[in-house]
Amino acid sequence: EPEVTQTPSHQVTQMGQEVILRCVPISNHLYFYWYRQILGQKVEFLVSFYNNEISEKSEIFDDQFSVERPDGSNFTLKIRSTKLEDSAMYFCASSIQGLGQPQHFGDGTRLSIL
Amino acid sequence: KQEVTQIPAALSVPEGENLVLNCSFTDSAIYNLQWFRQDPGKGLTSLLLIQSSQREQTSGRLNASLDKSSGRSTLYIAASQPGDSATYLCAVLTGGYQKVTFGIGTKLQVIP
Numbered sequence: 679e680p681e682v683t684q685t686p687s688h689q690v691t692q693m694g695q696e697v698i699l700r701c702v703p704i705s706n707h708l709y710f711y712w713y714r715q716i717l718g719q720k721v722e723f724l725v726s727f728y729n730n731e732i733s734e735k736s737e738i739f740d741d742q743f744s745v746e747r748p749d750g751s752n753f754t755l756k757i758r759s760t761k762l763e764d765s766a767m768y769f770c771a772s773s774i775q776g777l778g779q780p781q782h783f784g785d786g787t788r789l790s791i792l
Numbered sequence: 793k794q795e796v797t798q799i800p801a802a803l804s805v806p807e808g809e810n811l812v813l814n815c816s817f818t819d820s821a822i823y824n825l826q827w828f829r830q831d832p833g834k835g836l837t838s839l840l841l842i843q844s845s846q847r848e849q850t851s852g853r854l855n856a857s858l859d860k861s862s863g864r865s866t867l868y869i870a871a872s873q874p875g876d877s878a879t880y881l882c883a884v885l886t887g888g889y890q891k892v893t894f895g896i897g898t899k900l901q902v903i904p
Contacts, residue, residue: 682835684835711892719896720894720895720897721881721883721894723892734891736891778824779841780826780838780841781826781892782838783835783836786834786835
């Protein structure tokens with residue numbers, strides 16, 4: 679069964695550095711998402727992306743964050759000037775269509791900011 | 793602002809028992825509700841998705857119901873097995889475009 683893949687599985691970065699998290703959504707899916715889960719807390723929506731532009735973003739997704747689909751297969755989340763509180767699991771998801779369709783999640787990238 | 797609550801936070805049952813997990817949400821204007829399973833260190837596996845116009849969905853031993861007007865959903869697991877041990881998350885899609893709100897989950901342990 680097709681799946682969403684995320685790399686790396688664990689990223690350790692010094693505070694203040696930039697980090698790029700990578701995702702390969704399911705090939706025929708058109709909608710892409712990023713979520714994060716701080717240890718012990720709820721999964722939180724960050725951003726949704728469709729047709730090469732952001733369709734919705736949460737209040738968490740400020741100027742520190744950006745997303746990009748640099749080619750036909752990858753979907754990336756860039757975090758600039760990382761802070762300690764950015765430490766979390768970051769999940770990528772995709773869906774074949776928008777409203778009403780299930781989102782398929784990757785296994786996540788654990789981001790640790792030192 | 794949509795809030796999703798799941799009760800209980802944790803549940804431990806002997807193998808073979810039927811069990812019910814509860815989810816409630818504050819804004820009934822939802823598009824759909826999705827139940828996920830999360831294994832430790834893993835991503836989220838979609839179990840069932842209920843559209844706002846539906847009352848329930850079934851998949852194997854799982855049955856999810858939705859009462860949109862009262863802001864509640866239940867996930868029923870029949871004949872529980874040790875392999876069902878995981879955290880179960882409820883998530884609702886409310887307004888906006890694919891903005892999903894999650895509950896914190898119910899951690900289930902099925903004891904052999």
